[in-house]
Amino acid sequence: MSLSDTIVASATAPGRGAISVIRLSGGNSLSIAETLAGKAFSPRLATFGNLVSDGILIDTGIWIYFKGPNSFTGEDVVEFQGHGGPVVIQTILRTITARGARLANPGEFSQRAFLNDKIDLTQAEAISDLINATSLSAVKAANHSLSGEFANRVHTIVSNLIRLRTQIEAHIDFPDEDIDPQNLLEFSDQLKNLHHDLQSLKLAANEGAQLNRASNVVLIGEPNVGKSSLLNALANEPLAIVTNIPGTTRDLIRHDLLLDGIELRITDTAGIRATEDVIENEGIQRARNAIETADIALCLFDERHDTVTESLITRLVGDTPSATIGIIRTKNDIQTHPTKNHTTYPLIEISAVTGSGLNQLKDWLLNELNLNSNAETPFLARERHVIQLASALNYLHQAMSQPVSLETIDLLAEDLRLTQNALSEITGSFTSDDLLGSIFSTFCIGK
Ligand SMILES: Nc1nc2c(ncn2[C@@H]2O[C@H](COP(=O)(O)OP(=O)(O)O)[C@@H](O)[C@H]2O)c(=O)[nH]1
Ligand SMILES: [Mg+2]
Missing domain, CATH: 1.20.120.430 (tRNA modification GTPase MnmE domain 2)
Structure with missing residues (x-):
């Protein structure tokens, strides 16, 4: 990597958008930008203007020049806020690279800021x-x-x-x-x-x-306890097939869920049972693997178990699960008597049909993962x-x-x-x- 190159990249996400920002950094930023705009810029002043390449108007937008070292990278930086069309952006990038800049590598602007002592590595990260x-x-x-x-x-x-x-x-x-x-x-x-x-x-x-890694929540239980229904209820869409036929879910179904602005990865699994079915057995093996990498394993039980014991939990998640365990009593809309909890794990009653208990479950999940937006982590x-x-x-x-x-x-x-x-x-x-x-x-x- 050479610090003497002038680099350019679109700083906004790819795809169509109202506005895109194209960013230049390096010694030739200003001269390239002023040539394309056909006017001179003052530092830190937004200038409305055109972007013209070989006599053809490509875009109109706002130019801002940050004179080094008072810029993000510490070098001369120019930003152009234009229209967010993929062809517009590509044409601008091509026009600028034809004038001697090169396309930036991922993170190269931050890397320059680091190398020019604008930020240290923890700040860049x-x-x-x-x-x-x-x-x-x-x-x-x-x-x-x-x-x-x-x-x-x-x-x-x-x-x-x-x-x-x-x-x-x-x-x-x-x-x-x-x-x-x-x-x-x-x-x-x-x-x-x-x-x-x-x-x-x-x-x-x-x-x-x-805080820096996505949290994994896995749903575990015997067939038909309502794992897929819970996933669908949490996701608010029918992601997993739900039937009354045991063994319907065979593969892992993952969904990234936004709970109060917090991203959780929920994994629905094949029901744990003894079966001769080769495909189902592979699914059960995958469910067991998913427990190993989970932060939280939710063990689901329905009316077929009126008492939850440690040995039932062990049968689902093994002897020494590293995940936090929560017990979910499902289908409480058709429950006739409460489930007894003979374990030290908390039990939450829910219904995927009426939605009752889901908020309590969400709160519990966020608390356990220490992702409550009120929680303060120093850095x-x-x-x-x-x-x-x-x-x-x-x-x-x-x-x-x-x-x-x-x-x-x-x-x-x-x-x-x-x-x-x-x-x-x-x-x-x-x-x-x-x-x-x-x-x-x-x-x-x-x-
Ligand atoms: N009444 C009632 N039935 C449910 C509920 N959740 C699931 N079911 C039913 O239980 C059966 C199995 O559900 P499913 O989600 O496929 O269970 P899984 O095998 O654990 O994934 C289906 O017939 C569902 O309609 C619930 O909260 N209330
Ligand atoms: Mg299922």
Whole structure:
């Protein structure tokens, strides 16, 4: 990747729309844009004008010029807000590339912002995560990361670490000088503080990373308990075939559902029973696999079981399910007596026919997934961050594994250096090109 190229991309989603934004960044942005518009631009001033290519009017819209370094990428940036027709957009892109710009790679604008020190890596990632957010909680948390809250916490720990390293390395550089025992005690206190801060940052990052992935809810139960009916009721459309014939659903049916603005992936499965049918058995196997990756497994029972026991649950989800378990008593419109719950799991009564209990079920799901829009997560994080924090903690544990002493101080210094590198990889102040490539390649084009 060359930072000297001028790049261009449509920043709005593909397809037809009222308006599209085409974005240019790099040294030739302004001259290309001014040629096409046939007029000069002032920085940060919206200018209404044409976009003319070889004498042909392609579009009319608003031009905005951001003079570097006061732009998103830190370079000269020009945006053109034109009409959102695919042919218009393609023609504009072709016109601009013919004048020397090249099409941007996914995430290349954000990558330039990172490389030009406009944002750090956690902020760049937060931009992409904000775009992909599946809940209001995730939006709030991504904005916290974007404004640098996560990065600031990492920076604070790194500065404390650097302060400690400087003191320690001074003793390595001047080994003939005695260390005051009081200093050794202080080092040890500082190590403990660092450990405490790092530990709490990792907990917060873990929570933030949870928000970053779509939550999986799987519906499990014997044939005919009403799994497919519940999926259809939640989705508000007849996605799965419902009949009174046991074994109707054989494959997994997945649906991404928006609950109060929160995206959940609901999976309907084949009913669990002993059967000779090869296709149905494959479906049952798939249902079992789906439980393993689920965040929540809803175990459905109808009037055929007046008591739900632990062993019934185990039969459905196995001995040690990693998913949170909820029990659903279905068909409560035809229920004559309440179902007894002999387990520690919560039981919710619903009817797919009347819709009763569905709101209670939705609230419970959002609560369990901690996706309640009122819940505050300090910042949005990625698995990558959690792994780096764990690795930093590991090095710090190693550093703390023996008492601070003059004999082992160079080992301590080395462990602290590794701790710092692991942390710096989070914000990108110490990062390999491969990592950068893999992070930015998952971004949208034009971002
Ligand atoms: N009365 C009543 N019948 C239901 C309800 N949910 C499902 N059923 C019926 O139960 C049968 C099996 O439903 P289905 O959703 O296919 O169950 P699945 O095999 O678990 O997917 C069908 O005849 C449905 O009409 C409900 O809430 N109330
Ligand atoms: Mg079914």
